[in-house]
Amino acid sequence: MLFAPDTEVALRSVVSLVNSAANGAEHLSTVPDLDRFLEAEGFTGSRTRDEAELAGVHRLRGELAALWFADESAAVDTVNRLLREARALPQLVRHGDWDWHLHATTPDAPLAHRMSTEAAMALVDVIRNKEMDRMLVCAADDCNAVVLDLSRNRSKRYCDTGNCANRAHVAAYRARKAAS
DSSP states (O other): SSSOHHHHHHHHHHHHHTTGGGGGGGGGHHHHHHHHHHHHOOOSSSOOOSSHHHHHHHHHHHHHHHHHHHHHHHHHHHHHHHHHHTTTTOOEEEEETTTEEEEEETTTOOOOHHHHHHHHHHHHHHHHOOGGGGGOSSTTTTTOOEOOOOOOOOOSSSSSSSHHHHHHHHHHHHHHHHOO
């Protein structure tokens, strides 16, 4: 295992959040869209379910997207700022189906703070383990979605937002067939 299970879940949520605006699409345009996203990602805690909350998540998405392309120093600055702004105070908690894991905000903290703290705490592990090279952009020419490569052999190249890998494999197959 490369990272702790809660870290991997948080990193996958970051990818899902950033990719909710990939390739010119907007999958979080309404509060009900955000509700569905949070349900799918397993986020819990208090909610205001208003446009201000949605705007906060949109701002966070932009910051996390920029962090994906940052060098280590800039990533550290962003992670530290996110943790400071949320007044993060890491503590071990256990709830639902989860055994002991880290939370750094309370369940009643604003949604964007809880989401940013989860992301920042996961990215702390990525940075400390010198694994930022696992944060990629989809290899498909027509896709700008982000990719998190958690494979042992560092072989993941395509996103999970569509069928980029399938299209690339079919194109390569057809090229090989045409060449032979």
